[in-house]
Structure formats: C-alpha cells, structure tokens
Amino acid sequence: MDIKFSGLSMIKLFQYLTVTIFVLLFWGCPPPHVTKTSTSQKEIRISFILENSGSMAGFMVGNSQFKENITNLAASIDKFARDTRAKPVLKEVQKKNTPDTTFIDSLVIFFSEQDYSYAGSSAVSNPIASNAHEFNSKIKSGIATEQTSPLDKILHNAIQKNTTGGVSILVSDFVFDDKSQDCGSLLSGIQGRIATVFNEAAVDTNFAVFIYRFESSFIGPYETCNNSSLMRNSKNHPYFIWMMGDRAALELLNKRLESEKDFCPSNVYFFGFGESHLDVDLLMYTNKSGQWSFDKSTYSLLNVRSINDQPLKFTIGIDLSHYPKGLTDSLFLSKNLNVETSGIKVHSSKFVSKDYLKPINPKDEKIFHRFTHFIEVIFNEPDGEFELILSLTNNQTRWFENLSTDNDSNPAELDSGKTFGIKQFISGVESAFNNSGKKKNLFQINLRSE
Numbered sequence: 001m002d003i004k005f006s007g008l009s010m011i012k013l014f015q016y017l018t019v020t021i022f023v024l025l026f027w028g029c030p031p032p033h034v035t036k037t038s039t040s041q042k043e044i045r046i047s048f049i050l051e052n053s054g055s056m057a058g059f060m061v062g063n064s065q066f067k068e069n070i071t072n073l074a075a076s077i078d079k080f081a082r083d084t085r086a087k088p089v090l091k092e093v094q095k096k097n098t099p100d101t102t103f104i105d106s107l108v109i110f111f112s113e114q115d116y117s118y119a120g121s122s123a124v125s126n127p128i129a130s131n132a133h134e135f136n137s138k139i140k141s142g143i144a145t146e147q148t149s150p151l152d153k154i155l156h157n158a159i160q161k162n163t164t165g166g167v168s169i170l171v172s173d174f175v176f177d178d179k180s181q182d183c184g185s186l187l188s189g190i191q192g193r194i195a196t197v198f199n200e201a202a203v204d205t206n207f208a209v210f211i212y213r214f215e216s217s218f219i220g221p222y223e224t225c226n227n228s229s230l231m232r233n234s235k236n237h238p239y240f241i242w243m244m245g246d247r248a249a250l251e252l253l254n255k256r257l258e259s260e261k262d263f264c265p266s267n268v269y270f271f272g273f274g275e276s277h278l279d280v281d282l283l284m285y286t287n288k289s290g291q292w293s294f295d296k297s298t299y300s301l302l303n304v305r306s307i308n309d310q311p312l313k314f315t316i317g318i319d320l321s322h323y324p325k326g327l328t329d330s331l332f333l334s335k336n337l338n339v340e341t342s343g344i345k346v347h348s349s350k351f352v353s354k355d356y357l358k359p360i361n362p363k364d365e366k367i368f369h370r371f372t373h374f375i376e377v378i379f380n381e382p383d384g385e386f387e388l389i390l391s392l393t394n395n396q397t398r399w400f401e402n403l404s405t406d407n408d409s410n411p412a413e414l415d416s417g418k419t420f421g422i423k424q425f426i427s428g429v430e431s432a433f434n435n436s437g438k439k440k441n442l443f444q445i446n447l448r449s450e
Contacts, residue, residue, distance in 0.1 A: 311347055
C-alpha cells in the first residue's frame with residue numbers, strides 16, 4: 001500500500017519531529033555549569049625606618065656588615081617593588097563550587113614607591129631620602145645619631161604608618177632607652193608596654209610580624225641601661241630588622257629575600273601564621289589503601305571501608321609555598337605535626353617526600369604537582385562517624401631567650417651577642433598575638449566522616 005503525504009502534512013510532520021527531538025535532548029537536563037572569575041589588586045606601600053639613637057652609632061664606623069646588609073636590603077626591596085609594578089604577583093587563588101557555578105577569585109599584589117625615614121628621641125619618623133639610591137648613599141656616608149630611642153613609641157608609629165595594608169620595616173639594635181626608669185623597672189615593664197603597642201594590630205587576621213636578627217662589627221661607645229658607657233670593638237654586635245604589616249605582602253617579601261644570597265640572618269621568628277587560606281586535597285589513587293572518597297567542599301571522607309581487614313591509608317597534599325624556610329624544614333615539620341581523633345584509631349601520621357610517593361598514578365598528576373608537601377595517615381576502619389584533625393604546632397626555636405641579658409653593663413654578656421631585654425620585647429609581641437584569639441597552630445586541617 002502506498003502512503004502519500006501532502007505538502008501541508010510534510011510540514012506538520014517536520015514540526016512534530018523537531019519538537020520531539022528537542023524535548024528528548026533537553027527536557028530535564030540541568031543548565032550548563034558556569035565558571036565565573038574575578039581578580040582584585042592590592043597595592044602595598046613600604047615604609048623603611050632606621051632607628052638612629054646613639055647606640056646605633058657604632059654600626060656606622062668603617063665598612064661594617066651593617067652598612068652592607070642594610071644597603072643590600074634596601075636595593076633588593078626597591079628592585080622587587082619595581083618588578084611587581086611592572087608585573088603584579090599572583091598571591092592567592094580561592095575556588096568555590098556550587099551546583100551550577102564555579103567561582104575563582106584571584107588576588108594580585110604590587111608594591112608602590114617606598115618611603116625612607118629615621119626615628120630617634122621624638123619617635124617621629126623624619127624623611128631621610130626619596131629613593132633607595134639616596135638612602136643607601138646616606139647610610140654609607142654615615143648619618144647623625146640622637147640620644148635616646150623610645151622603642152615602644154617608635155614601634156607604635158611604625159605600625160600606624162601602614163594601617164591600611166602596608167608594610168613597615170624597622171632597623172634597630174632594640175636597646176630600650178628610658179632614662180626615667182631604673183634598669184629593673186624598665187626590664188619588668190618592657191613586655192607589657194610592647195604588648196600594648198601590638199594588641200590592636202594583632203587582632204587583624206591579615207597582620208604579621210617577621211623578626212630577623214643579624215650581627216655586625218661595632219666600634220664606639222655603648223650606653224648601658226644604668227647610663228654608663230662602655231667602649232666596644234666587637235665583631236658580632238646584634239641588630240634587628242622587624243617587618244610588620246600585611247601578611248600576604250610580608251610572605252612575598254620574605255620569599256624574595258630568602259632567595260638573595262646576601263640576606264643571611266642569624267635568627268628568625270615569625271608571628272601571624274595560622275589564619276591564611278590553606279589549599280589542601282587528597283590523592284585519590286596514589287599511596288592509598290582501602291576504599292573511600294573525598295568531598296572537598298565539606299572536607300569529608302565518604303563510604304570508608306577497609307579491604308581484607310587491613311588498615312586504611314590516605315595521603316593529603318598541602319601548599320606551604322608561602323611559608324618561610326624555617327617553618328617548612330623537614331625536621332621542624334616532623335617534630336611538630338600533631339593528630340587528634342575521635343571515632344578512629346590512627347596508626348601513624350607523617351610528612352612524606354614527593355619521591356616517597358612515586359610512581360604517581362596518572363590520575364593524580366595534577367594534584368601531585370599542585371602541592372609542596374604531603375602527609376600520610378594510616379588508620380583502622382571506623383565503626384561509625386569519626387573526626388581527624390591534623391595540625392602543625394607553632395613551636396619555633398626561642399633563640400631570643402638565650403640571647404637576652406638583664407645586665408648589659410657586663411661586657412661578657414655583650415661579647416656573647418646578647419641584647420638587653422630582647423626576650424621581653426619579643427614576648428610582648430607574642431602576648432599580643434596570643435590574646436588576639438588567633439589560632440595557635442601554624443595550620444589546622446579538620447577531616448570528618450559523612
């Protein structure tokens with residue numbers, strides 16, 4: 001039997017088929033996933049402050065290591081700042097996923113022109129140069145010094161110079177001059193006075209303090225706490241560089257300085273870590289035992305089961321590229337990794353090297369190359385819900401306790417590289433950060449079952 005269609009019937013059939021195909025293809029399908037990106041810029045101003053009390057004069061004699069270090073520092077920071085103005089530095093990328101959208105927020109940083117000043121008896125910063133070249137010329141030729149250094153006020157003013165996201169760099173021997181008090185009263189009050197200076201700033205989660213200790217030749221009079229004068233000719237007299245301000249900017253500056261061969265502090269101490277965004281993820285196919293899956297949005301391990309009653313194992317990657325070298329040394333990491341659990345028994349938790357994890361499953365290659373450090377965790381199959389907390393204790397070497405003296409009238413104390421009251425100074429900063437409500441750990445990762 002032959003079936004014939006009229007022209008009108010053919011048009012209706014075509015329309016019907018078109019609608020049917022469209023419904024079959026798209027009816028009930030979710031909308032396409034969208035990625036939205038945004039980039040914000042942060043401009044950082046650097047204020048370079050030289051404390052120029054009389055106790056600093058001995059560093060200015062001859063071709064001292066102090067002069068060389070400070071001029072190298074100023075030149076390095078100036079070049080880095082100019083580099084960032086030409087090409088801002090990508091500091092942070094945060095990704096957030098929703099069912100239909102991925103949000104990628106990026107932060108780039110650049111440093112504006114620096115300002116250079118000195119601060120003495122009045123604690124007020126007075127301009128000394130308009131650029132790094134002029135500043136370095138004055139350091140090399142020597143600058144005039146004043147009588148005293150009210151360091152609590154100098155620190156306060158340095159912090160206040162950059163309350164909107166800048167960085168202050170203070171160079172000083174950190175010998176506190178206060179002629180109105182005897183040595184005992186001055187010493188007992190330093191910690192409280194410095195804590196008061198930093199209390200407000202330390203509450204800001206973006207505020208950090210990086211302390212560097214150096215040594216240099218020193219020739220000339222040294223004024224002691226009890227107002228006596230000692231003639232010194234020392235090869236290892238200590239001085240300090242305190243960098244204070246925006247944490248992200250300090251991390252970038254520190255990384256740049258650590259790469260400079262001329263930047264070699266004897267000791268370092270860092271305040272302000274523990275609150276920054278930490279990028280973490282699990283290797284899903286490498287160095288793994290048992291069955292489980294990972295929901296990164298909630299940091300949850302799902303469907304956790306052992307195989308043949310064997311312990312389970314996973315490896316978590318973390319990015320510590322922004323941390324100073326002293327906080328990522330393998331010995332420091334192994335000594336200060338802690339694990340807390342509820343609902344499971346952990347057999348071991350440890351940092352492992354990238355070589356330890358090789359060969360890498362090809363499916364893990366992207367994650368593997370994204371992270372600087374890895375933690376392996378081995379544990380028993382849980383009976384039900386559980387929680388696992390990995391943290392890195394802020395247990396930095398407290399060198400300032402052994403390099404502090406209560407009696408700077410004793411030449412032997414100064415000969416051993418000690419500074420009057422530096423323990424109380426740094427403990428004051430520590431008190432402010434401890435009272436700020438910030439986390440005490442350098443990082444903390446909370447995992448749970450679901």
